[in-house]
Amino acid sequence: MHHTLNLTFRVAVPHDAEAIRTIEFEAAQRFVSVGMTGIADAPPMELALVxxxxxxxQIVVAIDANEACVxxxxxxxQPTRFYVQxxxxxxxxxxxxxxxxxIEQVAQLARAQQITQLILSTFREVPWNAPYYRRLGFRDIEEADLDTVLLARRDAHIAKGLDESKRVFMRRDLV
Structure with a gap:
């Protein structure tokens, strides 16, 4: 089957908020397949945060031909980069x-502000996490190269109960 991608991208607006939370919750269910049920069970982001x-x-949405957020x-x-949350x-x-x-939409927004780097933190082994981002041009940041902002972010993850030994920070330079 061949699907034509009839999508538009735009900055999210208030009426997208519930759809965003629904997508987050649904996407998290994939983690059940790799035994990470804690992520699947977690509630979506608070509406106020969204x-x-x-x-x-700071949210870009993909909208399909039926005007649905997918x-x-x-x-x-951040001062010298955009952190993909x-x-x-x-x-x-x-x-x-x-x-x-x-990701390309965020890269374009970054470039428009003379920002030359995207950064993120993700699971090392989960197929649709680090291996996926590597295909999109992200590279692992070695622990020794983490700056204070990223070390603080890592500590916050640990405080929330995330196993940081299974995670990796990654960067993509925008040239």
Whole structure:
């Protein structure tokens, strides 16, 4: 079967908030297949947080031909880079390069602000995490090369109960 990607990308608006939370929750269910049920069981982001990120124009959504939101990327501008906080696509739309296109949207926004680096933290072994991001041009950052901002982020993950030994920070330089 051949699907034409009839998608548009735009900065999220307030009425996207519930769809974003639904996509986040649905995407998390994939972690059951790799035994990471804690992630699947976690509630989606608080609505207030989603609205704050929307107001700050820090979420980009993928909209299909039926005006439905099928994926999103959420990011946080830092002085010299954009930190990609979350990237989720509905499983029914997986494998259509929507995630890659969403990352590209963030890269374009970054370049427009003379930002030359994207950064993220993800699971090392989960197939749709680090191996996926490597295909999108991200490279692992060695632990010795983590700066204070990323070390603080790692400590926050540990405080939340994430197993940082299974995670890796990655960067993509925008040239």
């Amino acid at each position: 609205h704050r990120k929307i107001d700050a124009q 994926g999103f990327v959420m990011f946080e501008p 979350e990237l989720d696509v509905l499983s029914a739309h997986a494998g259509q390069r929507i995630g890659a296109a969403l």
